[in-house]
Amino acid sequence: MTETPERGYNTADVYxxxxxxxxxAVGPGEYQHGKLDELHTNIIDYATKKITAIRPAxxxxxxxxxxxxNSGDGFHISNTTLWDDSTDSVVTFKFQNQSxxxxxxAYLVHS
Amino acid sequence: xxxxxxxxxxQPSIMHKFRASVAQPxxxxxxxxxxxxxVYMAEHVEALGTKLGVEISxxxxxxxxxxxxxxxxxxVVSQPGPGSRMSSxxxxxxxxxxxxxxxxxxxxxxxxxxxxxxxxx
Numbered sequence: 001m002t003e004t005p006e007r008g009y010n011t012a013d014v015y016x017x018x019x020x021x022x023x024x025a026v027g028p029g030e031y032q033h034g035k036l037d038e039l040h041t042n043i044i045d046y047a048t049k050k051i052t053a054i055r056p057a058x059x060x061x062x063x064x065x066x067x068x069x070n071s072g073d074g075f076h077i078s079n080t081t082l083w084d085d086s087t088d089s090v091v092t093f094k095f096q097n098q099s100x101x102x103x104x105x106a107y108l109v110h111s
Numbered sequence: 112x113x114x115x116x117x118x119x120x121x122q123p124s125i126m127h128k129f130r131a132s133v134a135q136p137x138x139x140x141x142x143x144x145x146x147x148x149x150v151y152m153a154e155h156v157e158a159l160g161t162k163l164g165v166e167i168s169x170x171x172x173x174x175x176x177x178x179x180x181x182x183x184x185x186x187v188v189s190q191p192g193p194g195s196r197m198s199s200x201x202x203x204x205x206x207x208x209x210x211x212x213x214x215x216x217x218x219x220x221x222x223x224x225x226x227x228x229x230x231x232x
Contacts, residue, residue: 033202040198048200051190061202062227066187067196076156082172083181083229090183107183109229111204 009090009108017050018063018093018104024100026078026095040065043104051106062107070100077103084110121232123207127150127176129228131211134194139211139225149213150219167224183227191221203229 025042048063055061068075079090087110095102123129123190145163164184179208201210207230214223 016185029222040196042202044198046201052202060204060208060229062183062199063201064185064195064197064199064225066185066195068189069193070186071193073190073192074151074153074156074178075187075193075195076160078157078186078188080161080165080168080184080186081182083183094219096176105185107227109181109183111181111229111231 002025007087007089007110008059009022009054009106013054013087013093014051014106014108015093017054018047018091018106019095021047021050022077022093022102022104030057041066042110043102045102047106053077055108057108060109060111061092064107065102065104068101068103070096070098075101079105080106081107122190123176123179123230125141126213127179128207129177129180129230131209133174134171134211134226134228135213137139137174138167138211141166142213142215142224146157146215146217146220146222147164149217151188151221156188163188163222163224164183167226171228172224177228179231181229181231185225185227185228187224189222191216191218192223197223199215199226201227 004059055068064103092105163186168182168184210227211227
């Protein structure tokens with residue numbers, strides 16, 4: 001995890017907020033398709049609020065959350081970015097329990 | 112009389128704004144071309160995801176007028192079985208930034224591609 005104070009934020013802090021968002025929302029949860037909405041909303045809202053607060057105004061934030069049922073079937077998530085590596089960052093947090101896989105990514109783009 | 116180019120446009124001109132109506136068919140054609148006969152195979156899925164992401168972002172970046180846009184392409188490839196859901200939230204300038212999504216589902220593979228286009232002032 002690189003420290004990037006010159007960008008106006010720290011990717012370690014972003015990671016911390018993503019992790020906190022998932023930990024707070026999931027608890028001991030099982031995958032229930034009906035509760036997905038609530039889970040998504042909680043994670044995304046918390047993460048967005050916290051990350052937006054720590055970044056400078058010239059940085060735009062995109063937070064994505066993908067939740068996949070842990071059924072043994074395979075899946076793969078990839079990000080491709082066409083941007084400026086010296087000013088933009090992506091931070092990803094992965095979580096897995098018996099019933100679900102959660103991948104939360106925060107993209108911070110300098111504009 | 113001298114003319115100076117404005118290098119710091121606060122917004123793209125209407126013709127150069129990223130539009131989902133233009134981007135969506137591009138995504139659709141790429142996904143269908145690559146995945147129509149694809150079968151999910153764990154050893155190849157990483158390369159497939161990367162290939163889709165690179166192809167999508169380079170095609171979109173080469174569209175006329177979108178050279179000031181930065182693109183974030185998120186590709187989720189899975190077997191058709193598990194339930195899944197993706198959500199996102201964006202703190203940006205809705206006058207010029209946008210997202211476009213496209214899915215492809217077949218009995219052998221499932222794929223969703225999302226592209227976030229962010230304007231660089």
